Amino acid sequence: xxxxxxxxxxxxxxxxxxxxxxxxxxxxxxxxxxxxxxxxxxxxxxxxxxxxxxxxxxxxxxxxxxxxxxxxxxxxxxxxxxxxxxxxxxxxxxxxxxxxxxxxxxxxxxxxxxxxxxxxxxxxxxxxxxxxxxxxxxxxxxxxxxxxxxxxxxxxxxxxxxxxxxxxxxxxxxxxxxxxxxxxxxxxxxxxxxxxxxxxxxxxxxxxxxxxxxxxxxxxxxxxxxxxxxxxxxxxxxxxxxxxxxxxxxxxxxxxxxxxxxxxxxxxxxxxxxxxxxxxxxxxxxxxxxxxxxxxxxxxxxxxxxxxxxxxxxxxxxxxxxxxxxxxxxxxxxxxxxxxxxxxxxxxxxxxxxxxxxxxxxxxxxxxxxxxxxxxxxxxxxxxxxxxxx
Numbered sequence: 522x523x524x525x526x527x528x529x530x531x532x533x534x535x536x537x538x539x540x541x542x543x544x545x546x547x548x549x550x551x552x553x554x555x556x557x558x559x560x561x562x563x564x565x566x567x568x569x570x571x572x573x574x575x576x577x578x579x580x581x582x583x584x585x586x587x588x589x590x591x592x593x594x595x596x597x598x599x600x601x602x603x604x605x606x607x608x609x610x611x612x613x614x615x616x617x618x619x620x621x622x623x624x625x626x627x628x629x630x631x632x633x634x635x636x637x638x639x640x641x642x643x644x645x646x647x648x649x650x651x652x653x654x655x656x657x658x659x660x661x662x663x664x665x666x667x668x669x670x671x672x673x674x675x676x677x678x679x680x681x682x683x684x685x686x687x688x689x690x691x692x693x694x695x696x697x698x699x700x701x702x703x704x705x706x707x708x709x710x711x712x713x714x715x716x717x718x719x720x721x722x723x724x725x726x727x728x729x730x731x732x733x734x735x736x737x738x739x740x741x742x743x744x745x746x747x748x749x750x751x752x753x754x755x756x757x758x759x760x761x762x763x764x765x766x767x768x769x770x771x772x773x774x775x776x777x778x779x780x781x782x783x784x785x786x787x788x789x790x791x792x793x794x795x796x797x798x799x800x801x802x803x804x805x806x807x808x809x810x811x812x813x814x815x816x817x818x819x820x821x822x823x824x825x826x827x828x829x830x831x832x833x834x835x836x837x838x839x840x841x842x843x844x845x846x847x848x849x850x851x852x853x854x855x856x857x858x859x860x861x862x863x864x865x866x867x868x869x870x871x872x873x874x875x876x877x878x879x880x881x882x883x884x885x886x887x888x889x890x891x892x893x894x895x896x897x898x899x900x901x902x903x904x905x906x907x908x909x910x911x
Contacts, residue, residue: 585715592675593679599658600671605632605747608746608756608773612769613767616740616741616742617741617742624764628756628759630751631747631748631751633745634744634745638652639742640704640736640738642702642705644703646701651724651728651733652733653734654727656677660674663720664720664869666866677714680729680732682726683726683727688725688726689716690716690889696716706735711732716866718870722870753774757770775842775843785908786909788855790832793829794826798893801817803892804816806818806890806893808889819838819874819886820835832909842858842860842874846907846910848906850905853906854877854879856877856908857876859903860905883895883896
């Protein structure tokens, strides 16, 4: 099953004038809750460990690439060394000063800091969140099974584009096809080398840093922070002090037991939410869709339905997962959000959400080609449930 992760609502660092020198918007993560609202001061440390000897240890598990015979092998890519977690993604509108990067590296508990380039560009006419990365280093932070695939990272190093599984499948940008990328310095045609999700919510594509420079993306305006043993709440405060208020912090790690203030949304409001969602039955799934009677993706539908009932929830599936009280499967109630990990290129990634109706039924915007519908709850790849609080 194709996935729905709400990836269009990513960071808002964006080209505002295409074909000219880039002008940068404020580096605000759109529709994301404040990180402090997602974390408990007593929250345990970060993300799920990625075990290179686990599910992704064989070449057959790696996402397909276009044609390995086309690789020139003229760009060096270091071998996969070790799986490294990602706790936070930091993004600014312009290059982060060296002293800022050094201050992040000096934070207690931070083990690795990777500098990358980040911007919103257009891929085949659609706004797309892109990272410019060094394949040799970024691969160690990528999800298995992609991290271990030499062919994936060799293709990126040679100038091709890796699209997330969600973007590639839902927008029907097939592996081996050519896409036009509109950057601040004009258009560049690139081969879609693979569909491989980065593991950072909202990131739709990866290119090499050389390609990023060609596209006019800012240099070194984002950081990938690995601190697997750090307390997420304390790490947030230390990062904020190091990078400043004008830089956005995105929580990437799962908070294993997030605690939220407030009470559960009242039953009467939950009925309003469900009633609004039911008005969209039969409306087509649209990747990135947020428009009633036109099209929704999975997280966009639920954000809209809650908002219509006066309750604010995040836009992106990963943030919806991190922003509520976790509920055991045997305790789920009408109105709880149900989540799945269905992306084969990132097995730990939260990629789909639905709302529980009771009696083992749920309402969802499933995928391209299917309309909003009511269906029995699926247990395959089920990740868990969240109860929304006010």
